[in-house]
Amino acid sequence: MERPNGRKIVLRFNRAKQAIGDEAGLLSGVLGLLGTDYGKFPTCERSWRKITTKDKVYNECIKQIFHFDEDIEGTIKKNILKSMGKSWKERMLRLYDTFYEPTLMTEENIEQRPPRIDREHWRWFLNYRAEEETKEKCKKNAANRSKQLYTHIGGSKSFARRMEEDALLFYSLTLKLFL
Template sequence: MKEAIKSPNERKIVLRFNSALQPVGDESGILSGVMGLLGSDYTKFPICEKDWRKVRIRDKVYNEYSRGIIKRIILKMLGRVWKETKNKLYHHCYDSELSLEENIENCPLGITADHWRWFLDYRNSEETKEKCKKNAENRSKQLYTHTGGLKSLARLGEEEVIYF
């Protein structure tokens, strides 16, 4: 990961923030890419936690990689990637036609069997299924969806101000 963060020729990337302390500009896209790589690394952030706030190692990883960037922004980006990656992992690797034991045997690379078992038990619990159903219901009520592609609304807003 440190190699992914290092820029060529040891140059530093200066990250700009808008008045709401949101990263903007092309540099925030680079930051987002690095956070995507880091947040989906199961060796750094195990999948056997229900909530990002309970991931104990997140502060250690932040201190190792951040180099003084605003902590709240970094942890928020990592948490979003971690959560989205867990969701994709479940939908791509879990087969409802198979038994729990068969699904556990099909553990994805990079994840330990006990973490995978914990994750499947959590995702298949009645409490989690009810929460997923409620969230899907709430998303269906949204009037507007973000259709700006990979760029955050802060970056799109910043570009509009610059160009107009």
């Protein structure tokens, strides 16, 4: 990933250590792209917690593109890794739904694997999805999703960004009243 003009993008954070401003939107897009990168995060892991390349990607990609002061508690890094993990997990679900064909034999499904995914990684992933424990977890998650009454309609901006924009608008309107 290339930095614009070779410069780092400066990130700002609110008191809750959430990225704010337009730069937060750029961060979100970069995290989404990184989370779906097969080369950085393999498909042959059961969970995001077991991925060992997270810190390397954080240091070599995020810290090279964005400038920000880390907090002592590590909340900023934790939130960034959590966002990448969500993208990775969603990618895994889309991969299976898009490329797995239940009417084909295992070897045929392996031949029809997504581009850029290692053959043995795809084999591992298909075997993992075929396990009874995984099937039960998928059924349970689907049942829980079906109970959801409302869908998110707030758009792609985080609540932190919306709150910052609302506070700035309120401040500017208040300032106009007193001028």
